[in-house]
Amino acid sequence: MELEDRKSKILTAIIRNYLETGEPVGSRTISKFTDLQLSSATIRNEMADLEEMGLIIQPHTSAGRIPTDKGYRFYVDQMMEARKHEFDDEKQLLLQRVDRMEAALKQLAKVLAANTNYATLVSAPTYTQNKLKFIQLSRVDEAKVLAVIMTQGNIVKSTLVDMNEDISEDDVLKMNVLLNASLNGLSVDEINLNIISNLKTEAKELAPAVEPILTAIAQAIASDKDEPQIYTSGTTNIFKYPELSQSSSATELIGAFEEKQPLNELVLSSMNKEGIQVYIGEESPFENLKDCSVVTANYDLGDGLHGIVGIVGPKRMDYERVVGTLHGLKNQLDAIYKEMGTKKISGSGIGKDE
Amino acid sequence: MELEDRKSKILTAIIRNYLETGEPVGSRTISKFTDLQLSSATIRNEMADLEEMGLIIQPHTSAGRIPTDKGYRFYVDQMMEARKHEFDDEKQLLLQRVDRMEAALKQLAKVLAANTNYATLVSAPTYTQNKLKFIQLSRVDEAKVLAVIMTQGNIVKSTLVDMNEDISEDDVLKMNVLLNASLNGLSVDEINLNIISNLKTEAKELAPAVEPILTAIAQAIASDKDEPQIYTSGTTNIFKYPELSQSSSATELIGAFEEKQPLNELVLSSMNKEGIQVYIGEESPFENLKDCSVVTANYDLGDGLHGIVGIVGPKRMDYERVVGTLHGLKNQLDAIYKEMGTKKISGSGIGKDE
């Protein structure tokens, strides 16, 4: 959308002011606020035009104006265009070094929340495309085998397999060799029915044992592909913004951040979009966020490991700072990854099946 | 504390009524509510006595009475005593079967929250006293070894160990045998400096490799002993109780449920108390909960696996129902455990170290 220069300046001034105060902005304020040297009456005329265009709105007669979603969109687009090349990468968030990815991501969400005063979410990296490094089977008892799967990117998954019949220590070893020979280097997506049936043939007398193990492995691998782990922080920050905390959906919002599962939709839809995304109000892929704005950035740790970082706040969020911060963070994550190549990784899990 | 029968009846009536309505209870209400056949004037006299004893209080002159913490305590003690033997174990919560302990515990918190309309927390079982079943080392590359630890109760932990120097496939195998021979059957608490130095002697030329591995293992095992995993649900239920949601600590309360870490104190202090605990207001081990009541039950899955289930609500919570529900749940968990002996267990983890 093109806009007369003066109108654009006035709109920007209105939005800037509203971002700070959260109160409707009147013509007199703008008249003093800008360097346009125009009287409030003139501003009023322009504001009437902007309102007609649907960029600003009056909450009620005799109140100042506040931006509409469309107004914010104009502002954000303009800002993104202008700032494209000059984000302040210097702002390094103090990411304390921690010993596990899980803790690191929690920490990241926390630091971001503390820095921005908005609610944050970080999705743990998913690893489609990720290749198997090795599988290690260990016999636990007569009819149970522990399968440990390690993929590129050094992600470890383990699953305890309930065999249908007893299996000997020897057979487990054979299976181990067989599985590694057949599956090594495959991406997790490539393990399909075809391969399973091939494996069964190769397995010969071990064939009955192959199926439960492969099923369990596939299940363990797939388990969080649809439901990536999400870490959140700063949910309570939304209480700092009356227009959010008093909104009827505040409870739902907090609920969504607690259950995490509802945020999945947001994560999935941002995941395959390059760069930094800004969703304003109704643009959000997720109903409960329609009173908020969401800014997401996707990160890529290589080896097909990627996830997103998101910030949820009121529509009058400080887009400039948030986008800048996320931009810097992306670079920092890249740096961490490079540095990480030679370092160690650890993980743990626990689970019981019916 | 002993109380005249009539006073006790009146106190109980006041509390019962207040639990339902959340409004101060007047003398006339009690006069009609009970089967005592007393006029409101008489009730007033008794109420004055109860107030003097610190069991009830007037929010302001010309208002009815509400129970104090002490009043609730009296009520709860009496109720616990009376109901000691007759909790309705029949109330079976519908626990949908799920494939992993983690999911099961989340589910449990969720179901409890939905059933009680309070906020709930469930701590994942910790396993002090738990004995090692086996350790499986796998060489990942020249200087990295994956250690997978399985304990009784079939809990799996894994950690990627960064060796100080290169290690051969052969040496990993030797280490594997050595570790299992030495550590098998020990409880995780028993792995101490003594054992490590013994192991070093036995390891001979492998000695330099023993230390990083043992350190990593010890660390992986200890990692969530101090910080048990906590699952929460229904935090937003507190909005249903104005006295909580309008309290200044509501934000902190929700924050604590989000960060989870602050709840740890509560978990730890309930963990070593047998049976069902009720904390009323100031009795809570945790500052932020002083406007709430907390009911906790510890569960024991055998093999030293134990944790707690907790319910957090307003002081005017339906203690009777909550205690009953938790009582039933305890039994149900026991049943599940028994049934689980023969079934499979799985888990997964991911982490990166600096």
Add this chain to the structure above:
DNA sequence: GTTAGCACTCGGGGAAAATGAGTGCTAACA
């Protein structure tokens, strides 16, 4: 020991009034 009666207290709710920020419109001005 119990009860009826009565004066008193005090929070809550609602109406009315005062406030003030901000508008739209008109007429004058450059």
Add this chain to the structure above:
DNA sequence: TGTTAGCACTCATTTTCCCCGAGTGCTAAC
């Protein structure tokens, strides 16, 4: 033709005021 001063008007918000009623404490009678 665009800009501005001026003015009447609107309406959410705040303040004030008053009334109502639930509930109490106390006293005197039963």
